[in-house]
Amino acid sequence: MEATDRDERWKGRRAQPWLIRLTHWLNVPLLIIMVGSGLQIFAAYPALGPRGALYGWYPWHGMPPPTWLRFGGWLAGGRHWHFALSWFLVLNGVVYLIYMASRGEWRRRIFLPHRDARQAILMLAYYLRLRRVAPPIDFYNGLQRLAYSSIIVIALAEILSGLAIYKPVQLWWLGSLFGGYDGARAVHLLGLGLLALFTAVHLMMVALHPRAILTMLTGGKRA
Amino acid sequence: MPNMITRRQFVATVAAGTVLATGKTTQAQAGFLRWMGRWNERVDRLLFGSDRLAAELTPAETTLAETFPSYFISEYMPVAPASWVLKVGGLVARPTTFSLEQLQGMTRTDMRVRHHCVEGWSAVASWHGVRLRDVAEVVGAEPRAPYVAFRSFDAGYWSSWDRESALHKQTILAYGMNGAPLYPDHGAPLRVYSAVKLGYKMVKYLTEVNFLPERTGGYWEDQGYEWFGGI
Numbered sequence: 119m120e121a122t123d124r125d126e127r128w129k130g131r132r133a134q135p136w137l138i139r140l141t142h143w144l145n146v147p148l149l150i151i152m153v154g155s156g157l158q159i160f161a162a163y164p165a166l167g168p169r170g171a172l173y174g175w176y177p178w179h180g181m182p183p184p185t186w187l188r189f190g191g192w193l194a195g196g197r198h199w200h201f202a203l204s205w206f207l208v209l210n211g212v213v214y215l216i217y218m219a220s221r222g223e224w225r226r227r228i229f230l231p232h233r234d235a236r237q238a239i240l241m242l243a244y245y246l247r248l249r250r251v252a253p254p255i256d257f258y259n260g261l262q263r264l265a266y267s268s269i270i271v272i273a274l275a276e277i278l279s280g281l282a283i284y285k286p287v288q289l290w291w292l293g294s295l296f297g298g299y300d301g302a303r304a305v306h307l308l309g310l311g312l313l314a315l316f317t318a319v320h321l322m323m324v325a326l327h328p329r330a331i332l333t334m335l336t337g338g339k340r341a
Numbered sequence: 342m343p344n345m346i347t348r349r350q351f352v353a354t355v356a357a358g359t360v361l362a363t364g365k366t367t368q369a370q371a372g373f374l375r376w377m378g379r380w381n382e383r384v385d386r387l388l389f390g391s392d393r394l395a396a397e398l399t400p401a402e403t404t405l406a407e408t409f410p411s412y413f414i415s416e417y418m419p420v421a422p423a424s425w426v427l428k429v430g431g432l433v434a435r436p437t438t439f440s441l442e443q444l445q446g447m448t449r450t451d452m453r454v455r456h457h458c459v460e461g462w463s464a465v466a467s468w469h470g471v472r473l474r475d476v477a478e479v480v481g482a483e484p485r486a487p488y489v490a491f492r493s494f495d496a497g498y499w500s501s502w503d504r505e506s507a508l509h510k511q512t513i514l515a516y517g518m519n520g521a522p523l524y525p526d527h528g529a530p531l532r533v534y535s536a537v538k539l540g541y542k543m544v545k546y547l548t549e550v551n552f553l554p555e556r557t558g559g560y561w562e563d564q565g566y567e568w569f570g571g572i
Contacts (some may be wrong), residue, residue, distance in 0.1 A: 163461035170408030170464065193460065194565035200379035286457055287395040287537055287572045288388040299455060299463050 127222055133257070133338035138223065138258045141214040149313075151199055154189025158196025161188060168302045173304060183313040186207035204280065211273055219229060229267035265316065272312050279305040285340065370544045375568035385514065391505050394534035395454045403453065403462040403532060409415075412540075414560065419546045421530050422494070431490075431551035433434040433495045434473065434481030441516060441530050443559070447471045447479075448462075450513050454536040457572050470501040470515035474508040476550070486552035491533055491544035500544050500559035504552075514547065539570040 133141065134142075146245070161182040167173035190196030218224045240253040245261075256267070257297030282292040282302035296302035324330050331337075412521060413419055427444065430436035453467035473489075489507040492499045512535040516523055523529040528545025535543055541561045562568045 122561065133488060157459065163458070165462070168404065168455075168463045168465070169410065170405040192565075194561075194567075197459075197567070198374045198565070200380060201381050202374055205377070205380075253355060266464075285388055286387075286455070288390060288393060303461065 127339045130340050132340055134334050135223070136220070136337060137217045139334055139337060144210050145207070145310055148203055151203050152189060152207055155196040155199035155203070155309040157183040157194060158188040158190040159200060159268070160307065162193045164289040166300065166307065168300050176304070185226065187275050190246060201284070208277060214292070224314055226262060229260070234263050236260070238264050265319070269313070269316050272309050272316070275305060276313070279309065342445050352407045355359065368412070382567065382569045385571050386503065389537070389571050391509060394396065395511055398453045398455065400453070400466050402465050403519065404466060405485060409464045409466055410458070413495045413545065414498050418525050419495045420525060421546065425530055426534050427531060427550065429476060429480045431553050432486035433552055434483065437480045443485040444471050444531065445516060447461065447475055452511055453515070456538040456540060459566065459570070466512065467519045467520065468515040469517040470513040470531070470534065472510065473512050473514055473550070476514060477552070483554045486499060486554055488553040488556050490551045490553055491547060492549035493544050493546040494548050495546040498544060498546070500542050500558045500562065501557040502538070502542060503569065505563065506535065506537050507534070509535065509537050517565070537571060539572055542564060
């Protein structure tokens, strides 16, 4: 019964439907400019924690990000780009989530612990060469689902911490989620670090499996 | 939302952003960013609550005075002339000149709030002075003046605000910091201090407050920083 439902759901559907492809590729220019303009803003005060009480755990106080990573020319330019494109990046994410929810795409993409946790561990063991064979994979493997789901959580943390920095008084209740203005600022940068890590692993995996790029461009064969 | 964007506008804007990211044109940049800047300012003003107060902090949270940065644009630290007075005018019933003593004779307000610099740092100090809304009442600021401009003797540094933020309960003309009279590096003898604006909006070395019918600019605002600068 369940198996029939599953078959019906994906019948005629491509591995990467057009809306997923569109939102995926829109992320590329949007994220590049968001990261560049964000680093431009960060360069104006490349430290974490309030004046006179910098966070001891952050090792790079006073070290601005390199110029070639920045976008916007100067602080005001960086701010304008960041606050302009943030709307489109959020909108892009909302469209993606609505599509996933309404078309049932989340079933094959989102990490569900009871289904994916064991497989994710086995897959990790395989990548670490602790296991010789990869676990059986259906649409995505458990580790992929974990990665693609965690990036949604990271995106949410970036949006909330970003708003908390943007309007620390008007949206004070958001700031209190992160331990205040400077806490939100630290979370916002930490999120960038995790995003960079995700992207690095993502690009590495895509380089190892280049056919995935083609699928993300054409959508792949219909099921 | 005051304004919804259409799908066509959205597509056009994203396309413009993509073109710009590759550095093909600089002409459209001003257009797109100006348009989005206007949109963000509308959101900024929508978020602003006239009655919403910033959190008052405890003495223990005060930033060590020597680590609280202070900026001026003059070549040397501006020093007030002996004849210093504050002129309050524009669309007011009674244009008035205040001496520091006169301002100190009015109801004093103390507040310890977090300072947010556009650069990203924050710091805490306590500030005392007279509420701008009290001064506005004394001079009879007219309702048809929705803007307030501040001028200084720091090489012409200035800024202009929306009336709502200027008359907010936590916007004061400060003559003291951390319990002592204002030091020259923090804007002596008088500066604007507010819990609801970014640092560059708070004009130091104050000389003039004018209630205006039209929106003007400011030292940093004219160079590209946001005019509203609310937090």
